[in-house]
Amino acid sequence: MLCNYHTHTKRCHHATGTDREYVESAIKLGIKVLGFSDHAPYIFDGNYYSHYRMFIDEIGEYKNSVLALKREYKNDIDIKYGFELEYYPDKHQREMEFIKKYEPEYLILGQHFVGSEPQGSYIARQSDDSFLINYVNECIEGLKTGDFIYLAHPDIVGYDFSEKVVDREYSRLLQFAKDNDFPVEVNVLGISGNRWYSKRKIFTLAKQIGTKVIIGIDAHSPQAISQHSFDLANELVSGLNLNIIEKLDI
Ligand SMILES: [Zn+2]
Numbered sequence: 001m002l003c004n005y006h007t008h009t010k011r012c013h014h015a016t017g018t019d020r021e022y023v024e025s026a027i028k029l030g031i032k033v034l035g036f037s038d039h040a041p042y043i044f045d046g047n048y049y050s051h052y053r054m055f056i057d058e059i060g061e062y063k064n065s066v067l068a069l070k071r072e073y074k075n076d077i078d079i080k081y082g083f084e085l086e087y088y089p090d091k092h093q094r095e096m097e098f099i100k101k102y103e104p105e106y107l108i109l110g111q112h113f114v115g116s117e118p119q120g121s122y123i124a125r126q127s128d129d130s131f132l133i134n135y136v137n138e139c140i141e142g143l144k145t146g147d148f149i150y151l152a153h154p155d156i157v158g159y160d161f162s163e164k165v166v167d168r169e170y171s172r173l174l175q176f177a178k179d180n181d182f183p184v185e186v187n188v189l190g191i192s193g194n195r196w197y198s199k200r201k202i203f204t205l206a207k208q209i210g211t212k213v214i215i216g217i218d219a220h221s222p223q224a225i226s227q228h229s230f231d232l233a234n235e236l237v238s239g240l241n242l243n244i245i246e247k248l249d250i
């Protein structure tokens, strides 16, 4: 069964297409469950405004649009309404109070910064081992809140760390995910975009540890919802015989 819970919309300001086009693309492919998980607006202090997520005044329209499509297409596909959200420790509670008002069906945890966004560090290639340790701590803390259904792009933080620390820290993260039954994602955008993630190494560790794995397209265009995306993910982990979860209990 084909399912995808990681889909963006143009409201994050770096994706294309209409919401309907994502749905049509998914139906054409035979996807059974399509989850919209656009970057949630985030409430920061002061004047800081994030430009790669939807704005606060777009959230109501996002909700209405996804739920209208859910009703309209209910005989063809199961559409879920969710968000991809960061876990910023000192802002999480306030953020959740805000998001809950919009009654999402699910949230996925996708860290792009460590610490916080305005003052924190962007996650792309870092080389200080302590950065990876902090990243793993925040992923675990975030999952512990119980607010998220899975961890998106677990290895987005990169590999420019000492091998010993990479093994130790990713093992710690994957063991936590296993013990608490959180799937970790093979992120297709990382593969199709020739980014530094997803890497086979982390899924080899996931196999050893027994962590559940889920494929997430991280679609930023309707065209990304394609067989090619699933093929790329399957190719990356081929032969590992992973415990791949398709349908989530939402
Ligand atoms: Zn993400």
Ligand SMILES: [Zn+2]
Pocket: 006, 008, 084, 110, 218
């Ligand atoms: Zn995403």
